Amino acid sequence: MTTLLVASTGGHLAELHDLVPRLGVQDDCVWVTFDSPQSRSLLDGQEVIHVPPASSRDVAGAVRDLVAARRVLCGGRFRRVISTGASVAASFFLPAVRRGLACHYIESATRTEGPSLTGRLVAGLPRTRLYTQYPAWARGRWRYGGSIFDGYAPLPRPKPRPVSRIVVALGTHERFGFPRLLARLVDVLPREAEILWQVGATEVPGMPAGARRQVPYAEMQQAMREADVVVTHAGVGSALAAIRAGHRAIYVPRRRAYGEHVDDHQVEMARELGRRGLVLAREADAVTAEDLAQAASWTVGTVGSVVPFRWAA
Known part of the structure; x- marks a missing residue:
């Protein structure tokens, strides 16, 4: 199985990078993120696909990433998508769900009281698995997985x-x-x-x-x-x-x-x-x-x- 790891640069990428060893992912992994000094340094030596950057509430950027997602996923190489956000997660989950891929969304640690806009959007997609880092709002389809800050x-x-x-x-x-x-x-x-x-x-x-x-x-x-x-x-x-x-x-x-x-x-x-x-x-x-x-x-x-x-x- 080949896993696609999707995150915007900044905190979302830092979280997913630190969480991957705790996920026990043993298969091949490919990263999807924006091209930045952080991503180039943090993911040095790993397979990375750069997609157009999308900022907060950036509809045009999200659409550009959706087009990129369809291109990345069309070859049938991937079987699972994991993301910590932000909008690039929704852009990839939409075509991934249609292709029957397993999708896992881990809400950012910044969301202490409930899901983000992206979290609410992907929660509407069928069969998407949803995780929070705070037990206080783990309910319904949202399950508590642990915190990126555990162990410090x-x-x-x-x-x-x-x-x-x-x-x-x-x-x-x-x-x-x-x-x-x-x-x-x-x-x-x-x-x-x-x-x-x-x-x-x-x-x-x-x-x-x-x-x-x-x-x-x-x-x-x-x-x-x-x-x-x-x-x-x-x-x-x-x-x-x-x-x-x-x-x-x-x-x-x-x-x-x-x-x-x-x-x-x-x-x-x-x-x-x-x-x-x-x-x-x-x-x-x-x-x-x-x-x-x-x-x-x-x-x-x-x-x-x-x-x-x-x-x-």
Whole structure:
């Protein structure tokens, strides 16, 4: 059996990449995603099919991916499709279901209270298997499979680090900036610190020197490993990157009311990871120098063996 692994870049791809070993998938795997520095670095050496990028609520992009999906699936090579979203999942599931392929949709960890728009759409497709990462809303056809954050725990450092190297990661979404947080960090972060600024589409008066729209995935991972503190928007991919680098990041949610995202799922994400103690959740206008010191006094590590994701193979 050949499995098609489908995810948009960013957090959705990071989640699926980390979940695959827990799924026990032993057959041949082919990835479908967008062409980006993250996907090229993360999936280096694996078979990848790049499809047109589609952003949030991007109907035209979803249609382009539907056309690509029909082309990819027409050869009869694949027997199963697994996805963590976003809209590219629906674009591939529609023709996959018509061809009788097994489809598995794992809702993103950002959805702590119910399914996303994509989750609601694919739930209407027959025979599609649906998984949530939160037992509180596992009902009907949605079954609880486990969480991508299982197996991580916060640990106090024996000796707090001095805050001399900082990574700021505000995401790379082309439509949504985060000027509230960037302006706050320009005021709060120590001027003598060595700072990597990855700001995406964010622009403010007095942009910090060296600010970059995107940083290659491998470079970002290395910078996080060497940093004393990580400050990031409350995306699931950013959380996973910081956690894997051993950081309890300062984790700041975008808010819909300020035009920073399509909804408030990052608020839910910050609340959930704050409850687990894996991040230091803060609002954009409330980050302080004391938060930097507190974040530098903790690390995040793995604890025990992570149980397999509970899905129907």
